Amino acid sequence: MARMPSAERRRQLTEAAIRVMTRDGVAKTTTRAIAAEAGVSLSVFHYCFESKQALVESVITTIGDHYVTVVKEALRPRETLEDTVRAGFQAYWDHVRAHPDEHMLTYELTQYALRRPGFEHLARRQHEMYGEAYSDLIEQLRRGMDLRLRVPVTVLARYLAAMTDGLTLNYLVLGDRAAWTGVLDTVTAHVASLVTDDVPAAAPEPPDRAPR
Amino acid sequence: MARMPSAERRRQLTEAAIRVMTRDGVAKTTTRAIAAEAGVSLSVFHYCFESKQALVESVITTIGDHYVTVVKEALRPRETLEDTVRAGFQAYWDHVRAHPDEHMLTYELTQYALRRPGFEHLARRQHEMYGEAYSDLIEQLRRGMDLRLRVPVTVLARYLAAMTDGLTLNYLVLGDRAAWTGVLDTVTAHVASLVTDDVPAAAPEPPDRAPR
DNA sequence: CAGTTATCAGGTCAAGCGTCCCGGACTCTT
DNA sequence: AAGAGTCCGGGACGCTTGACCTGATAACTG
Numbered sequence: 001m002a003r004m005p006s007a008e009r010r011r012q013l014t015e016a017a018i019r020v021m022t023r024d025g026v027a028k029t030t031t032r033a034i035a036a037e038a039g040v041s042l043s044v045f046h047y048c049f050e051s052k053q054a055l056v057e058s059v060i061t062t063i064g065d066h067y068v069t070v071v072k073e074a075l076r077p078r079e080t081l082e083d084t085v086r087a088g089f090q091a092y093w094d095h096v097r098a099h100p101d102e103h104m105l106t107y108e109l110t111q112y113a114l115r116r117p118g119f120e121h122l123a124r125r126q127h128e129m130y131g132e133a134y135s136d137l138i139e140q141l142r143r144g145m146d147l148r149l150r151v152p153v154t155v156l157a158r159y160l161a162a163m164t165d166g167l168t169l170n171y172l173v174l175g176d177r178a179a180w181t182g183v184l185d186t187v188t189a190h191v192a193s194l195v196t197d198d199v200p201a202a203a204p205e206p207p208d209r210a211p212r
Numbered sequence: 213m214a215r216m217p218s219a220e221r222r223r224q225l226t227e228a229a230i231r232v233m234t235r236d237g238v239a240k241t242t243t244r245a246i247a248a249e250a251g252v253s254l255s256v257f258h259y260c261f262e263s264k265q266a267l268v269e270s271v272i273t274t275i276g277d278h279y280v281t282v283v284k285e286a287l288r289p290r291e292t293l294e295d296t297v298r299a300g301f302q303a304y305w306d307h308v309r310a311h312p313d314e315h316m317l318t319y320e321l322t323q324y325a326l327r328r329p330g331f332e333h334l335a336r337r338q339h340e341m342y343g344e345a346y347s348d349l350i351e352q353l354r355r356g357m358d359l360r361l362r363v364p365v366t367v368l369a370r371y372l373a374a375m376t377d378g379l380t381l382n383y384l385v386l387g388d389r390a391a392w393t394g395v396l397d398t399v400t401a402h403v404a405s406l407v408t409d410d411v412p413a414a415a416p417e418p419p420d421r422a423p424r
Numbered sequence: 425c426a427g428t429t430a431t432c433a434g435g436t437c438a439a440g441c442g443t444c445c446c447g448g449a450c451t452c453t454t
Numbered sequence: 455a456a457g458a459g460t461c462c463g464g465g466a467c468g469c470t471t472g473a474c475c476t477g478a479t480a481a482c483t484g
Contacts (some may be wrong), residue, residue: 003431003480006429031472042473043433108323110381127385163375165378166375167374167378183371253462253464254464255444
């Protein structure tokens with residue numbers, strides 16, 4: 001087999017693992033399956049990775065970076081604010097529809113990390129990255145167009161992250177048989193209303209708060 | 213060991229399995245662990261259940277019913293519409309905070325079902341039940357108070373289901389360190405705005421039309 | 425050239441898994 | 455009391471898993 005530096009071999013094994021996980025699920029992804037997918041012997045696996053956990057760690061960070069890239073690609077400034085939000089959601093949604101397994105994998109890995117003691121931080125870091133990605137996006141958009149927010153950036157970012165998470169998961173379970181367009185339209189309108197173009201908002205929104 | 217009819221034994225084993233799954237995760241839940249938790253020998257397990265899959269099937273439906281009950285309990289008609297929505301979210305959220313493992317389990321089981329060929333329908337049925345539960349809730353609320361919807365019931369129901377799903381998952385990952393109150397307030401206001409209180413009198417909230 | 429690095433096939437190992445069998449004990453009928 | 459049906463327990467079987475090892479071989483590196 002083609003010889004290559006272990007760093008590259010590590011990358012190759014990581015990608016092979018992602019393919020297997022995407023295809024067969026995390027539970028069925030054994031070291032042997034990964035090695036076979038990468039076309040190398042099992043010994044090479046242990047030559048490149050201390051243990052299976054080390055490989056999984058590599059997979060999680062790689063997948064996470066990939067996911068953030070997808071989200072950032074989705075949202076680009078358009079003509080109007082409404083268009084921007086709508087196009088962003090649409091782009092993201094198209095990606096979900098095109099690569100459902102990939103998104104499913106992120107959920108699986110999140111749970112895998114949450115259950116494995118000492119791995120929780122990976123799941124947490126990943127989701128914090130999602131939030132930051134949305135925050136960056138909003139900030140960038142705010143500079144591009146001239147707009148004001150009715151809610152703090154962090155709140156909007158978290159809202160978007162949780163929202164897309166929930167919608168995606170529900171799509172993965174229910175598939176196309178459900179009428180998602182209506183839901184997406186509702187969400188789009190809502191988000192657009194939270195990010196006002198100019199309008200001197202009638203509702204400042206902060207008043208009474210019942211601290212739990 | 214106390215002798216008991218297999219039907220009851222089945223129920224007992226199902227509950228034991230739920231306890232183990234909640235505590236240790238689905239992946240670590242073995243037939244031996246379940247039997248030990250129930251305090252019976254391994255053979256009793258296979259006397260009561262054809263296979264482990266049959267047990268899991270029982271677990272999924274049981275957990276699903278339980279979850280729907282929680283959601284239905286959460287939303288009860290209050291004084292005003294806003295109060296009703298807020299109290300509903302609050303009750304649900306309190307339940308999540310009190311029993312995070314339980315909610316985590318529902319996500320795990322969903323994925324387990326989605327990955328196991330021939331089990332997808334269980335995950336699907338469960339999520340459809342969530343949607344129906346919300347639909348029922350909305351209908352019931354609509355009869356109780358007099359209100360109109362700005363969006364179809366199914367859309368609102370799906371939106372609520374996906375929303376709570378996403379928020380819950382994010383809470384399970386990030387925990388209390390994130391500021392969820394802001395997000396919950398935003399969502400509450402949004403949902404309340406989708407379900408208009410018919411009475412236009414004494415509007416405490418700012419009217420959505422801009423007076424010149 | 426020698427030395428380091430990467431690969432390979434093959435096997436071993438302990439642990440854990442789902443499943444199954446068989447003998448005994450209990451309970452209900454007759 | 456006897457028999458049939460039901461429940462329980464211990465133990466074993468066959469398989470997979472992650473981890474590790476050995477020893478040989480090929481390829482870069484200096």
